[in-house]
Amino acid sequence: MKNQIKERRKAKGISQQELANYCKVTRQTINAIENEKYDPSLQLAFDLARNLNTTVDTLFMPEQ
Amino acid sequence: MKNQIKERRKAKGISQQELANYCKVTRQTINAIENEKYDPSLQLAFDLARNLNTTVDTLFMPEQ
């Protein structure tokens, strides 16, 4: 599943570490999700969307 | 996390088994999620939203 986390995070001018702190996960978790090693849990998806001022449905794009 | 799966499924007139078939998971998975034993994976959340003609953001309500 594709996502726009990296783009949105950079647009907001924050580091992976800062986003990780806001979402209460580690930096490595943010990095892995940005680089699509795996998808986040549903709860983390909502946390990411909230902290990036968007919605789950626009932040993530399931393949078809 | 709360969700509106049971209400939406009944409104559509389909059984847990039918929704499970559409989403390619077992009936027990649908049942457990409807009764909030656990949250679905992000991919399954999108599959559920699609098959219930709604969005992830409206189908699920993270607590606060």
Add this chain to the structure above:
DNA sequence: TTTAAATGTAAAACTCTTTTGACATATCAA
């Protein structure tokens, strides 16, 4: 150029999700 911050990556351990198989109850139609 030097230094610190930022990012990438990987393995192991851990936790959560999903499946499998089973058994139970309730409802409704024949």
Add this chain to the structure above:
DNA sequence: TTGATATGTCAAAAGAGTTTTACATTTAAA
């Protein structure tokens, strides 16, 4: 009443996501 469908639940195991720890490279600023 009988049989089929729908739902609830549980335990064990398998599958998938997260955390931790550690080390590496890249980038940006001084």
